[in-house]
Amino acid sequence: MLDSIASLGRAGLAAVASLGRAHLLLIGILGGLPSMLIRPRLLVAQVYNLGVLSLLIILVSGLFVGMVLGLQGHYVLSQFGAAESLGVMVAASLVRELGPVVTALLFAGRAGSALTAEIGLMKATEQLSGLEMMAVDPVKRVLTPRFFAGLISMPLLAALFSAVGVMGGWFVGVGLLGVDDGAFWGQMQSKIDFNEDVLNGVIKSLIFGVVVTWIALFEGYDTSPTSTGVSRATTRTVVHAALAVLGLDFVLTALMFGG
């Protein structure tokens, strides 16, 4: 009886302790900002790894998500004789919800898992300890550029996702299903507000970028230095990042559009 209560308490304490370590790591990462600005090369290399290399999956997914939205939206809207509103529907769902969320999920799968595996393997092969032996802070040197690269890449990727998705919806709606071109864009422009919709979407994707990159870096840095440990940490990154993104999305949507 007491044993089971003790194990519950142990699990709770471990969760709180890892949350604390994650926050300490975040403070350490942010503290590395000045030293990173001296060496912008490190940041550029990581933007390449996280952003440029994620472009293909983001662009292709965005195109197909937009095309499916076009098909599906036309199916429902044409039943009410309101197929002209297709542009509004496609753009609003992409800019407000699907763009940031799906991009964050893909980013967690494509870039987050790679980050965790890279950092975890650096720890397992004692490269991080090696850096410390040379009096180089591994958090500042290795983690900070990766964190800010994620922060920069996510909003840009989400914007690209939304833009390509709108083009996909336009291609299906106007090109294949015969919705009027002017009505598609005109209704979209009259209903979508820049501050209300587009800017809130950008803020969302920025927050998701912070969360996904933070989880990935922490899991990698906190891994037990074995092959099983690295594999578990990579799995945890994808699962935790996806759950955090979806949960946070609800909270952010309620805050931004719900009131």
Next chain:
Amino acid sequence: MARIRLTEILVGAFMVLGFVALFFLAMRVSNLSLATAEDGYSLTAKFDNIGSLRVRAPVTMAGVRVGRVAAIGFDQETYQAVVTLRIAEQYDQIPTDTFANIFTAGLLGEQYIGLDPGASPDMLSNGDRIEFTQSALVLEQMIGQFLLSKAEEGGK
């Protein structure tokens, strides 16, 4: 060295692409966009009520799109809506006594302007005004009139 340079170029291109996408969302998708000048000539028409007609709505003749609504304004002296139509260049044979109606596509659909050609030998040219117009049908007004006529019938 060449590899680092390639990385830098690719990262730069990625960031430019991202900002272009943001710009696209701002200008094309949301309402920050500026009016784009299409080729063709302009006509104006005054309506008593334009309903929910919007800028960029289609202008049709016999169901064929011949232009778009370029701007919507308000005349403070006559209390009428001033709609500027942008007609494509090849449709320059519109008689001066043409009738402009505001129609609705379907029951809940978007509103557009339909032009009924008249019989005048003179044609409209850039800057001219269409004299004969028919306002948009507002559903509430129609229902009100219907109920009123029903009530009158019942009173007899």
